[in-house]
Amino acid sequence: xxxxxxxxxxxxxxxxxxxxxxxxxxxxxxxxxxxxxxxxxxxxxxxxxxxxxxxxxxxxxxxxxxxxxxxxxxxxxxxxxxxxxxxxxxxxxxxxxxxxxxxxxxxxxxxxxxxxxxxxxxxxxxxxxxxxxxxxxxxxxxxxxxxxxxxxxxxxxxxxxxxxxxxxxxxxxxxxxxxxxxxxxxxxxxxxxxxxxxxxxxxxxxxxxxxxxxxxxxxxxxxxxxxxxxxxxxxxxxxxxxxxxxxxxxxxxxxxxxxxxxxxxxxxxxxxxxxxxxxxxxxxxxxxxxxxxxxxxxxxxxxxxxxxxxxxxxxxxxxxxxxxxxxxxxxxxxxxxxxxxxxxxxxxxxxxxxxxxxxxxxxxxxxxxxxxxxxxxxxxxxxxxxxxxxxxxxxxxxxxxxxxxxxxxxxxxxxxxxxxxxxxxxxxxxxxxxxxxxxxxxxxxxxxxxxxxxxxxxxxxxxxxxxxxxxxxxxxxxxxxxxxxxxxxxxxxxxxxxxxxxxxxxxxxxxxxxxxxxxxxxxxxxxxxxxxxxxxxxxxxxxxxxxxxxxxxxxxxxxxxxxxxxxxxxxxxxxxxxxxxxxxxxxxxxxxxxxxxxxxxxxxxxxxxxxxxxxxxxxxxxxxxxxxxxxxxxxxxxxxxxxxxxxxxxxxxxxxxxxxxxxxxxxxxxxxxxxxxxxxxxxxxxxxxxxxxxxxxxxxxxxxxxxxxxxxxxxxxxxxxxxxxxxxxxxxxxxxxxxxxxxxxxxxxxxxxxxxxxxxxxxxxxxxxxxxxxxxxxx
Amino acid sequence: xxxxxxxxxxxxxxxxxxxxxxxxxxxxxxxxxxxxxxxxxxxxxxxxxxxxxxxxxxxxxxxxxxxxxxxxxxxxxxxxxxxxxxxxxxxxxxxxxxxxxxxxxxxxxxxxxxxxxxxxxxxxxxxxxxxxxxxxxxxxxxxxxxxxxxxxxxxxxxxxx
Numbered sequence: 001x002x003x004x005x006x007x008x009x010x011x012x013x014x015x016x017x018x019x020x021x022x023x024x025x026x027x028x029x030x031x032x033x034x035x036x037x038x039x040x041x042x043x044x045x046x047x048x049x050x051x052x053x054x055x056x057x058x059x060x061x062x063x064x065x066x067x068x069x070x071x072x073x074x075x076x077x078x079x080x081x082x083x084x085x086x087x088x089x090x091x092x093x094x095x096x097x098x099x100x101x102x103x104x105x106x107x108x109x110x111x112x113x114x115x116x117x118x119x120x121x122x123x124x125x126x127x128x129x130x131x132x133x134x135x136x137x138x139x140x141x142x143x144x145x146x147x148x149x150x151x152x153x154x155x156x157x158x159x160x161x162x163x164x165x166x167x168x169x170x171x172x173x174x175x176x177x178x179x180x181x182x183x184x185x186x187x188x189x190x191x192x193x194x195x196x197x198x199x200x201x202x203x204x205x206x207x208x209x210x211x212x213x214x215x216x217x218x219x220x221x222x223x224x225x226x227x228x229x230x231x232x233x234x235x236x237x238x239x240x241x242x243x244x245x246x247x248x249x250x251x252x253x254x255x256x257x258x259x260x261x262x263x264x265x266x267x268x269x270x271x272x273x274x275x276x277x278x279x280x281x282x283x284x285x286x287x288x289x290x291x292x293x294x295x296x297x298x299x300x301x302x303x304x305x306x307x308x309x310x311x312x313x314x315x316x317x318x319x320x321x322x323x324x325x326x327x328x329x330x331x332x333x334x335x336x337x338x339x340x341x342x343x344x345x346x347x348x349x350x351x352x353x354x355x356x357x358x359x360x361x362x363x364x365x366x367x368x369x370x371x372x373x374x375x376x377x378x379x380x381x382x383x384x385x386x387x388x389x390x391x392x393x394x395x396x397x398x399x400x401x402x403x404x405x406x407x408x409x410x411x412x413x414x415x416x417x418x419x420x421x422x423x424x425x426x427x428x429x430x431x432x433x434x435x436x437x438x439x440x441x442x443x444x445x446x447x448x449x450x451x452x453x454x455x456x457x458x459x460x461x462x463x464x465x466x467x468x469x470x471x472x473x474x475x476x477x478x479x480x481x482x483x484x485x486x487x488x489x490x491x492x493x494x495x496x497x498x499x500x501x502x503x504x505x506x507x508x509x510x511x512x513x514x515x516x517x518x519x520x521x522x523x524x525x526x527x528x529x530x531x532x533x534x535x536x537x538x539x540x541x542x543x544x545x546x547x548x549x550x551x552x553x554x555x556x557x558x559x560x561x562x563x564x565x566x567x568x569x570x571x572x573x574x575x576x577x578x579x580x581x582x583x584x585x586x587x588x589x590x591x592x593x594x595x596x597x598x599x600x601x602x603x604x605x606x607x608x609x610x611x612x613x614x615x616x617x618x619x620x621x622x623x624x625x626x627x628x629x630x631x632x633x634x635x636x637x638x639x640x641x642x643x644x645x646x647x648x649x650x651x652x653x654x655x656x657x658x659x660x661x662x663x664x665x666x667x668x669x670x671x672x673x674x675x676x677x678x679x680x681x682x683x684x685x686x687x688x689x690x691x692x693x694x695x696x697x698x699x700x701x702x703x704x705x706x707x708x709x710x711x712x713x714x715x716x717x718x719x720x721x722x723x724x725x726x727x728x729x730x731x732x733x734x735x736x737x738x739x740x741x742x743x744x745x746x747x748x749x750x751x752x753x754x755x756x757x758x759x760x761x762x763x764x765x766x767x768x769x770x771x772x773x774x775x776x777x778x779x
Numbered sequence: 780x781x782x783x784x785x786x787x788x789x790x791x792x793x794x795x796x797x798x799x800x801x802x803x804x805x806x807x808x809x810x811x812x813x814x815x816x817x818x819x820x821x822x823x824x825x826x827x828x829x830x831x832x833x834x835x836x837x838x839x840x841x842x843x844x845x846x847x848x849x850x851x852x853x854x855x856x857x858x859x860x861x862x863x864x865x866x867x868x869x870x871x872x873x874x875x876x877x878x879x880x881x882x883x884x885x886x887x888x889x890x891x892x893x894x895x896x897x898x899x900x901x902x903x904x905x906x907x908x909x910x911x912x913x914x915x916x917x918x919x920x921x922x923x924x925x926x927x928x929x930x931x932x933x934x935x936x937x938x939x940x
Contacts, residue, residue, distance in 0.1 A: 011871055018879030019867040019886065021814015021854035028813035123797060201818045201826060201880040201915050253816075253880030254915050286819035506878030506916050675874045675921060682918030706823035706913065714909035714919040719902065743918075 005519035006734075009671035013525065014510040023251045026205040026220050027283045034207070035064055037269060037282040038125035040115040040132045041291065042107035045141035045363035045699020046154065049105055049134060052115055057131040062124030065276050066132060067268070068115040069102035077101060077271055078237040080264065082328035083479035086166045086337055089356070094166040097157025097361070099327035101237075101264035101271075107136070108156055108326035109365050110701055111291025113264050118276050122283075141363040141699035145300050145321045148360040156326060156361040165324060165359040166333070170341045171414050176354035179315030183306035187389040193377045194766045195298035195323070195693040196686075197709060198370045200505075202253020203284040204293065208269035212277065216244045221266050223249040223533075224259045224503050225543020228480070230535050232262045232330070239270045249533040252505035256683070257369040258293045259505065260545050261330040265292070290704040295693060296370025298323040299336065299377050305385045306352075311393055313348055313404050318355040318381060326361060329368035333359065338416075338476050339374030339464075345413035346382035347424040347460045347637060348404040353414045363699040369545065371683055371744040372463070379461040383749035387457065388762055397458050397753070398432060405460075416476075417464055419635050422663060426725040428460060430661035431639035434721050440643065443656075453646040453777075454656070455758025458639065461746030465738030466551030466634035466731070483629035484548070485541050486556035488517075488564045490622040492609035494602030496523070499531045501541010502553030507740065508672045509549060515668055516554060516734075520561055522587040523601060539625070547738030550668060551634045555732045559626035568622060571607050572599045574615045634729045634737040638662035640681075642750040646758045651774025653689065653755050655718035660746070662722070665729040665737035673739045674722050680743020681720055686712040687744075688751035692767045710767070783843045787812070788856030796843050803827040805843040806853060814854040814883045818913065825912030828884040829853045835891035837884075837911070854883035857890070865932035866890050866925075875925030877916035885912050889926045890933075898934045900927060 004010050017023050054066035080099040087093060102113045115132055119125035140154040147153060148163040156163055180186060207220040217240045223229050226247040234242040252259060265282050273280040284292070299320050306315035322336035341355040386404075390397035405424040412418045432438075440456050447454035467473075470481030487499040498513055509532065514525035531537050544553070565585065572590035573580040582593045591598040599607075604622070607613060611620035643656040660677055667673045690710040694702040703709035728735030748766060756762045761776045784793040787810060794809040806812045806829070815838055818826035827838040830852040838851075857864040866886050869875065876882040892908045893900065905926045906919070914922060 012874065014879075015871040015876060018876055018882050019854075019863065019870050020858060021812070021883050023814070023879045025813075025816075025880065027817070028807075030811075123799070199915055201824065201878065201913065202816070203818070251879065254878040256915070285817075286821065286824075508877070671874050675877060675917060678918035678920040679877065679916045680918075683915075705821045706819050707821050711823075711913050711915070712918075713913060714923060715903075715906040717906075717919055719920055719923065720918070 004515060004525045006515055006666065006668050008515065008669065010511055010515060010525065010669055012508050012511045013514065014508065025202055025251045025253055026207060026222050029207055029220055031207060031209055031279040034279040034281050035118050035120060035276060036122040036125045037272060037280050038117050038129045039113045039265065040129050040134060042103065042110060042112045042114055044107060044136050044138050045110050045143065046139040047107050047136040048139060049103060049107065049114065050137050051135040053133040054115065057117060057128040060124065060128035060131055062120035063117060063128045064120065064278065065118045066115060067272055067275060069100055069104035072102050072271060073100055073104045075271065076238055077267060080327065081232065081236050082333050083330050084334040085477040086168055086333045088166045089169045094333055095160035095164065096328050097159045101267040109363050110699060111365065113268070116268055116272060118272055118280055143364065143695040143697055143699045144362055145323050145360055148362045149321065156363065160361055163361045165328065165361060167356065167358045168337050169356045171354040172352060173354045176315045176317050176352040179352040180304065180306045180317060183314055184309040185307040185393060186304055187385055187392055188304040189384055189388055191301040191303060191381060191384060192765050193297045193299040193301065193380060194687060196296045196370055196691050197290055197693060198256040198258035198293055198296060199289065199711060200254030200256055200258055203286060203289045204259065204263065204265065205283040206266045206269040207279060207281045208273040209279040210273040217270055217273070218246045218248065219266060219270055220248045220250065222252050222259050223247065224252065224255040224505055224545055226503065226533055226535055227501060227541045228543055229262050233267065233270065237267055239267060246536045249503055255505045256371040257296065257373055257545060260543065261294055261368055263292065286706065287704050290709065291365060291701060294329045294368035295325065295365050296367065297377060298367050301381055303381045303385055305389055307389065307393065311395060311400060311403060313350045315352040316344060316350050318344060320355065320357045322357060322359045323362050323364065323367055324359050325364045325366035327366050329366040332366060332368045334478070335369050335374045340378050342416045343375050343378035343462065343464060344382060344415055345417070346379065347406060347462050349406050351414065364695055371680065372741045375463040375741065376684065376745045376748060379459070379745050380749045383459045383461065384752065387753040391762065398428060398437060401458065401460050402428060418632065420632055420730050421727045422635060422637050423725060423727050424460060424637060427637065427661040427663050428639040430723050430725055431641045431659050434659040434661065434723055435641045435643060435657050437641065447645060453648055453758040455644050455646065455754040455756070457642045457750045457753025457757055459746045459750035459753065460639045461742065462635055462637040463741060463745050464633040465547035465636055466630050467546035467548045468633055469631060470629050480542065481629065482542055483627050484552040484556040485539060485625065485627045486560045487623065487625040488557065488560040490564060490605045492606055494605040496528045497531055498528060498557055499538045500553055500557060501538055501543065502549040503533050503544045505544065507544065507549060508669065512668045512672060513554060513557060516557060517561065520565065521585055521601060547740040550736040551732055551738050552628060552630050554736065555734060556626050556628035558733060559628050560624050563624035563626065564622060567624065568604050570615055570618065572604050575599055575607055575613065630731060632731045634731060636662065636664050636737040636739060636742050638742060638746060640746045640750040642754040644754040644758055646755060646773060648777050651770035651777065653768065653773060657721065658718050659721040660743070661725060662739065662742055663725045663727055664739045665726065666735040667724065668736065676739045677722055677743045678720055680741055681747045682712050682717055683744040684747025685717060685751055688748040688766050688768060690716060690767050781844055783847045785846050785848060786850040788852055798844060800843040801839055802841040802843050802846045803838040806838060812853050812855050816880055816883060818881065823913065825888055826881050826884040828887040828912065830887060830891065835888050854887060865936055866929040869925040869929035869932060873921050873925040873928055875917065875921045881912060881914045885914065885922060888912050889929065892926065893930045893933050898930045900930045902927065
């Protein structure tokens with residue numbers, strides 16, 4: 001490792017613009033002639049639209065146009081799609097209802113767009129929106145899963161009888177039932193996985209510009225995957241052909257999954273920019289984020305685990321209801337199925353698993369991938385069951401886990417996933433050592449003597465990242481391939497531009513991706529630029545989510561680099577009159593091994609572009625591209641242990657210690673990796689202690705601002721103690737696994753296991769607020 | 780509409796704005812100082828923190844007119860040319876930012892925290908003082924480290940002056 005190569009904690013290149021206020025986010029952009037959009041949104045969870053009267057609004061100052069859902073239908077703009085087909089156990093396809101970008105007839109959640117005002121200023125658009133009169137006929141609403149599946153429940157979509165989108169199964173039901181029949185012990189739990197709002201700090205925004213003579217659109221948008229946005233907008237929404245639409249995602253202020261999806265507001269901005277003949281800007285406010293950004297989680301689960309007389313797990317049976325909201329968001333169907341149930345084996349050797357997942361419509365905001373996407377829910381089920389089993393079987397929870405760990409790799413689970421490598425015992429050992437697990441009993445006793453309740457909770461998570469082998473996901477219903485592309489351009493003066501389909505919205509790609517180049521060529525990272533987030537610059541890409549950008553995106557760059565190096569070596573060998581096989585690359589120079597002959601990279605690059613003296617038949621230039629399709633998922637795993645103290649008088653829980661031992665394979669930049677873990681842990685802890693969406697019985701969102709929805713703040717969290725164990729991923733040449741979601745996947749169970757241990761009552765739902773904990777203690 | 784005159788980052792400026800205009804929108808929309816961000820509508824997140832006459836204030840809680848005659852410093856105004864403010868440098872060196880959206884507000888709040896405590900800070904105090912600034916990326920771990928680091932750097936810088 002050089003000072004800037006792989007494994008170095010290089011300070012981030014992108015930071016200077018952010019710390020000086022020179023970041024460029026969508027809302028920072030102004031175009032000449034730009035107008036402003038404000039949406040009229042449904043105040044009802046479920047209603048028929050009787051009429052929309054825009055006449056008064058059209059006469060308001062500065063108003064350029066008022067557009068309605070009926071007009072978007074009349075213009076044949078396509079409905080929003082869900083891009084992953086799930087088949088029910090009876091062989092039928094998923095039951096998807098229509099989702100127009102603005103509702104023409106029926107609204108199905110509070111906040112759904114009905115009409116939009118376009119005006120000269122933001123305030124004028126807002127004022128005019130107040131003058132749009134929408135006449136609704138309220139319908140009975142279905143605010144949650146239990147209401148959705150009740151016999152005779154109000155129906156949301158005619159396509160989905162009983163509000164059921166699909167009833168999907170995985171695993172061997174007969175063998176699993178048999179394992180439970182012959183079990184020595186069975187542990188069961190009812191689990192609510194609370195609904196969350198991603199809340200990236202930058203609200204979503206879009207600016208659309210239409211060039212009439214060219215019939216060309218440009219869209220600036222807060223996206224994690226601009227190419228996917230362009231593909232979907234052109235292929236399904238009938239807004240523009242792909243070559244007539246440029247999508248730019250500049251600096252993006254966090255995503256956590258919520259900015260993967262293509263939302264109605266981007267569609268409307270594009271469509272409206274053509275209608276009014278001016279650029280249209282929409283910037284969401286925070287309440288709109290709560291009302292329209294795809295929410296996360298929201299499962300009701302019954303889970304059972306069977307053990308033999310030696311405390312080995314023999315079976316796992318899970319039935320989950322998943323709430324997908326009022327409409328099916330872009331990847332919503334895959335989250336509670338292939339991203340959830342395929343991880344139910346956890347770190348354990350479980351011979352028999354059967355899971356059934358029933359996804360339902362409710363009159364709530366659509367639900368889709370949020371940091372971890374299905375894997376936090378799976379990890380929570382498995383790790384709560386393990387902890388509960390240890391208490392029921394009266395064995396140490398860490399040792400029960402260790403007894404059941406998978407130790408031989410590769411390991412085929414009964415639920416599709418083939419784990420390639422891992423050392424679960426090593427990460428558990430590291431975490432136990434870091435928290436002084438052996439000394440806990442004494443600490444608990446001391447706390448007790450001081451009137452405090454002390455608890456410890458273990459969580460051993462595994463996840464599937466590096467999403468994903470295209471053939472595999474295609475066979476499971478995905479509408480896209482999940483490879484990544486890259487292009488390496490060496491300029492005539494020897495500086496380098498890396499074009500990548502990955503997109504950074506906080507992950508630090510502008511630094512880590514350069515570190516690979518520094519490692520390969522020995523050039524300083526200041527000589528390398530990362531180009532991303534613009535469909536006019538980068539040919540194609542699948543974007544950043546699912547902890548895929550190192551394992552898939554960076555590997556694509558490596559593949560392109562290998563081609564560049566091969567050609568550069570040929571040029572150097574020709575110029576130096578040496579054999580290509582004797583050329584080695586060191587410190588930015590192409591050297592003839594064993595001699596003092598060398599050619600610096602700029603000279604090789606210049607030779608490639610002047611083309612005065614190239615090997616016979618060689619094309620000029622030094623630029624190569626690659627598409628990389630992974631062969632397997634990657635499997636980051638680790639052990640989190642949390643020690644908490646509970647004040648029985650108030651129900652308030654406080655952290656004593658939180659330790660994390662993760663195995664992410666090779667680390668490109670340990671500083672950035674640890675930052676990712678910190679952020680993930682905060683979101684997992686937020687779910688466990690603070691965050692939770694509340695709808696009332698009529699479908700009104702009661703938690704629609706930071707006043708009502710508890711975001712983790714600095715004094716809610718501890719400093720974390722991190723460590724790493726390493727097994728190199730055999731599935732990609734860099735040996736990397738991915739680190740972006742681990743914290744959010746593993747943390748919640750550790751916290752709830754610790755609190756329930758402290759209070760001696762296993763029945764505790766998330767978020768474990770002081771009120772809930774107090775009631776769990778005092779009944 | 781009213782003409783508002785104030786000093787921003789040491790320069791006298793004036794803008795003709797609607798009476799309901801908030802200071803944050805005066806800065807962003809009229810003066811093109813887009814480093815100050817809007818992250819919520821309820822004065823909870825702190826992405827819009829600036830200094831008014833040396834004190835950290837959420838610029839979404841202040842009407843532009845209320846800031847008339849005052850001296851406002853934004854994130855764009857704290858470095859001395861190419862030389863970063865010690866708080867900016869500490870955020871970079873401690874990886875105290877990821878997406879960068881909350882960062883300007885965090886830095887402006889943090890400078891005020893160090894000033895108010897005369898640089899004498901511990902972890903618990905920093906965490907308590909940061910409760911008006913929300914970050915979704917970092918889990919605050921490295922932000923807290925950065926503020927403590929900067930408190931030391933600012934003391935050294937002050938001693939040198």
